[in-house]
Amino acid sequence: MFNCRDPTCQVSPYLLWPFRVEVQHTTGLLQFFILLILIVISLFDRICPYAHIFLTSTSFLISSFIAIGPHMIIAKSDLYGVKPFTSMVFMPACVSHITSVFLLYRIPYSYRCILFTVDFVIFEILLSIFPVYGATPAQSFLSYQLTAVAINLSFLLVLVLFIDWITNYERKAENVCNVSFKNEERDVEMMQDINKLLIENILPSSVAGKFLAPDRPVDELYARQHKNVCVMFASIPNFEDFWSQWDTSRKLECLRLLNEIICEFDKLLSKPKFSSIEKIKTVASTYMAAAGLNEIEGDIDESDLIEENGNPISNSYVTANNNNSVNNRPTDFNLKMYRNATMMIEFALAMSQILDQLNRDSFQNFELRIGMSVGPLVAGVIGAQKPQYDIWGNTVNLASRMDTHGEPRKIHVTTDMGELLRRGGFRVHSRGKINVKGVKKPMETFFIEIDSKRNSSISNVSNHPSN
Template structure:
């Protein structure tokens, strides 16, 4: 009879273990089930004669009923503590994983924001270089044998700018200039102008370059085609700038005109500064392009003789201006590229 009782008791302990280990529910609900199981065990023992052993009770001061209840109570307490600890660990682990996921998403978001901000001030390939490099003090530079550079300015904006009460101390003038620059920036998003990079704006002067692509110097077997492509792209972009400015003039009742200078040749491109990096290009090509703008005529695109030859070979009509004095360069033969805005 005693062996039968022990078997029954062990079976009850196993049932409690099964409730604790295999049921996926809260520890309080498990506690309720285990208490209910113990109560059922005690009821079965009390009201069934199967486990009564009068001989055992003679030699033991503690009845089997009490012993079984004590054993099951201790087992329930043990499993309850274990369940509570496991649930606490699981909840903590879940919270840590959730927090880690949120932090990782925030890191990815910030990384994306940083990339967007960096690409707004640096070309995409330069931004990738700085995002991948840990050494922010490293000098980044590249040499290009053929780059087209363009300066597009609005000379009569200075006459328009006025810090009077009517213009809110120049705020309205600045707002209009911002609208013009934003419209120019939108043109760069067009696929046909993907080879063009905005370098910077200096007041009302817009500076751009085309052909700034890394790794093309070593395997550039089609140099002449590339040369023609980057120059033609800038001329087309200049015409688009004039078209956009003409529309703004109609909307704002203004008479702004672009003066464009263009040149091509070798340049050095690089980034200066670590905390506030600025991408820029240097070289004689840049200086001459700037002079083509400053000594040009409003509403016209002025280019050097070498650039004009390439444009004429590409089917773009050019008009010889003749010998023009260029500051720092002396007299140079320059050309005007004919556009629909020449007579306006």
């Protein structure tokens, strides 16, 4: 159709003239050079990203000649023998190029306004200077042409400005919403992390996971039965005397010192060696902890009784005899309970060493009085708004009684725990039978000396070499 030479084809020559072969060659050559220039500019943009806005604006203005270039070629061509026709035929191409400014959404809004304003001026001038091809237009037609071009492009300019402003406003509002949403999401995640940290400080990690579960019923009661737990009550009996000898103005210093002692005890729990020990609470100067609350049911082997230095825990405190090997223990020996008991003794000795160091630093003479018991108990969480993890049972009561009836710098243990440690190879001293509240008959209890520590125990073992 564009190369029609058949005289029988009834098509207006006015519309086909811009597509004549000689004009198409020139137009194609112009478009080729324009595309080549745009490719070169894009390469410069890759090399120099700091000039991105300038190069993008230049590319947009140069690309306007793709729309208005054929108009200039026709206006400068030989139109002899061709009946005149208006330059308004290129109005759609100009409109398309002006609206393409929406593709440049990454550059600022003010730059886009400048670009399609310059575009508008170029098209207005060129379409008005050459309003008709092939003839000199009459004054009335020229006035009509200028008015039509000005009105069309002016309305288009206003419309594009408004649409671009609305688009830019919505994009900014969306960005603000996205930023606000991300900030809220970050705040929520931070609050969740803080809540998780607080819950894990109040509750054991295994229990905290259940309370943080989203599908957990709010009114669900958490309580678990544990069989082989070792409970410890460690108190500083002479702290009350220290507290009472100071007036009200110095009470705060006393609390600071007690807080420092408790914090140092808490730091021990962060060691992998004492990962099986859970702090339950502190009451005044009494520190309560339990070992074996978070262990998984199942068999354990002797490797669970290995210290950080590679030696069995029991070897540091065992009696000097040849039957302290794990292989020589009775078949009914409760290895889980023994592990928890020895771990708690290790923890108590570490607490004593820390307290001795703090005594030297603060010129005090605080002493630990420790009571321990092993056996079954119930652990659970009470309270909904302010949950508190606690343990209940005869094992807990006996450990508290051992502390109450104990002596400074000694670990006071029950009959069951003393027999367990003795069968495991520990050196324990019988205190004899004493009356304990809650127990009908006098019960035999045992002492483990804190002052002996592991040096004397190791020396005793070395004096009796094994076979």
